[in-house]
Amino acid sequence: MMQVAERAGVSTATVARVLKAKGYVSDEARARVEAAVKAIGYRPNAMARGLRQRRSFTIGHMLDAIIVNPFFVNVAHWAEEEALEHGYKTFLFNHNGDGERERIGIERFIERRVDAVLFTNAIATENVRLLAAAGIPALQLERSKTPAAPAIRVDNRVGALEAMRHLVEQGHRRIAFVGGDPDLIGRGATAGPTVEEDRLEAYRSGLAAAGLSPDPALMRLGRYYSLEAGGTSSEGYRHAKSLLGLEKRPTAIFATCDILAAGALQAVYEAGLRVPDDISVIGFDDTIAANLTPQLTTVAQPMEDLGRIGFRAVLAAIESGEFPELPVLPSRLVLRRSTASIAR
Amino acid sequence: MMQVAERAGVSTATVARVLKAKGYVSDEARARVEAAVKAIGYRPNAMARGLRQRRSFTIGHMLDAIIVNPFFVNVAHWAEEEALEHGYKTFLFNHNGDGERERIGIERFIERRVDAVLFTNAIATENVRLLAAAGIPALQLERSKTPAAPAIRVDNRVGALEAMRHLVEQGHRRIAFVGGDPDLIGRGATAGPTVEEDRLEAYRSGLAAAGLSPDPALMRLGRYYSLEAGGTSSEGYRHAKSLLGLEKRPTAIFATCDILAAGALQAVYEAGLRVPDDISVIGFDDTIAANLTPQLTTVAQPMEDLGRIGFRAVLAAIESGEFPELPVLPSRLVLRRSTASIAR
DNA sequence: TTGTACGCGTTATCAC
């Protein structure tokens, strides 16, 4: 800026007035400044601005494992997209399910002076409190894992119930459940029921609505995927394979993650059965669903809304000091080609 | 820092000496500073540091379309991981194939004063030059789309030739090619042959090595995926469907992207055929390959090396002003379950 | 309509 001012023969204040299109500047001075800006290739220094304004125009986004589940990439992408439209950039950080890593990431965020932090799956309440102590607003997306920060949650029940109703309507009675174990995944002090509990509960309700009672033999609880296995579909494969080995195998599988469902499709294929002719499969998330064979019917999460509304919410918190009313976003069933009426 | 200094009753210089573990400080002063740091919850301000040192410890990573092709996420992830180990953070930006967006992204990077920029698929040379003009080192990963910046390329030929050899060894003679069209994708002033040309050329060489000549009816050139279609596998599906409709259909399909291959698998499935029994399919990239049905044999790209070595290279450029020797990384065939010897 | 001057939080230099 100094250099621009010198070249244009004006003060830095005048340069600032031109750049910010604010305050009175003579046409002549403006022209000289603009010419100097162009000649020098001047671009404002965001660090200097941030230092001065005590605002970095940057937010941190703490994610679970971006390379493993496209769900995180999508939410991050849309949050970034919305951020861009407001002059913001985001820093991403993957904790990979490790609380220690989460802490380190948050410390980095604080040092970088992010204006706010988004969590798409927080781990430890104590880490989240670090932000409060630093006066940085934090918001959880999709899940409310800790009472230490507000959340924009997804209503897993609506979509899951829709999925169950769909299967029942198609005549399915032996519907297997392959999902995350609430005790395994939702551990810790969570606020309210976990996502896993919601999905499992919806499965039970769906069954009950059809006059069916859950058959423990058809339920498999575990992880969505294991990071050690590179996050591939091996968990779903394993569960589905054992389900197919049952003397009375299920006619449908409700998997609570597309990656689990992908593994189930592999197991069915390997067994020489066809989806949806011999067995129907439903997933959850709508991440890789459209790329699977056959294209997977799934319960879609509102990833774009999560990201966009999430960013706007923290922006409001940054500017006004408090969060607006936070919505609970719906999930919804997306019909594709992996479900059909039961074979008779 | 001022506050820490006051509370500890020392000068800011001493605080700095303690924090940077550099210079002489009495044990007593050190203890007082450390106590003050802890009490206040002090964390250095990265913006102030950056301003002073004229170094943001931040790099920009310009990508094509992160939510569409996991390839980009992976490269970005590993670059970030390596960056982290060196005290760096990365800013991501998706140009989505749009040169105007790429320009905007680069301008944002410059304003943020990134120390360097990584391109995983640059678009316009003029945009890349913007960085040179700002004195910011830039490096291309995977592809060398412009002579305006050095590149760490991937040798697509080795892996593609391996794939062709594999198919031929399994007895395949009618091998279809479904890939990106060099004229469509590799347009512009690229340095040397494009990735698409390399893969196509390897296909031809592989055929020739087996004494076969390419059959135009078996070759489909286009895009890997269309962003409008949400980046799903519809392109591959379309191409494969038309190939299957041929009077003498291919016994194997070599697709130059896992997403194309995913579509091919869908088309084969829909036609009531089985992979690999009736037809073999090979993909490229090794992104979603392990999640497909059946698990896809594919040519893996060295995504982790691309990211890590890429970051280390720009770090060297930041610190020494020049790039080290840049390797050409190999691609390699990963055998899974979508290929088998030809049915007789 | 324009210019002067200070402070944001660091780091680095130099003097004590």
Add this chain to the structure above:
DNA sequence: GTGATAACGCGTACAA
């Protein structure tokens, strides 16, 4: 061993 002090580039209150 330690403490002033300047400078990084921007924004702004105040003066002219």
